[in-house]
Amino acid sequence: MSDHVSEPVTxxxxxxxxxxxVDGNLAGVVEYDEHDGRIxxxxxxxxxxxRGSGIGETLAGGAIIDAVDRGLTIVPSCPFIExxxxxxxxxxxxxxxxxxD
Structure with a gap:
């Protein structure tokens, strides 16, 4: 397995x-529900x-940046995202x- 992320978070x-x-294979996902300006x-x-290659952090960071760029309020129900x-x-x-909290 390569640790090279071949595509950005989409x-x-x-x-x-x-x-x-990663190398054309789905490596990870962040599932979400979006409604009323919230994600x-x-x-x-x-x-x-x-697992253990840093993909989770890459994925979380990309998802969060996209949500911020779109002006959405982030609700981190997932413990990893929180x-x-x-x-x-x-x-x-x-x-x-x-x-x-």
Missing amino acids: RNSEASRYEVQ DMTHTEVFGDF SYLRKHPIAGANIEWPKG
Whole structure:
């Protein structure tokens, strides 16, 4: 397996997910629900041999930047996305933190 991300993070609106490819293979996704100016990032998954290669961080960062660029409020329901946002503040991000924070 190569650790080379061959394509940028892309938004697949039909499937309601962000995707990243490595050497032409789907390496991971961030699933989301988008409505009323909000994007609830619900689940992040990196597949098989791609785990532990940094793909998750690449994917999270790309998804968040796209949401910020589109002016959406980010709801980090996924623990991975929440952790990423806490460790890597993104300028201009409007975040609706989970209850209890």
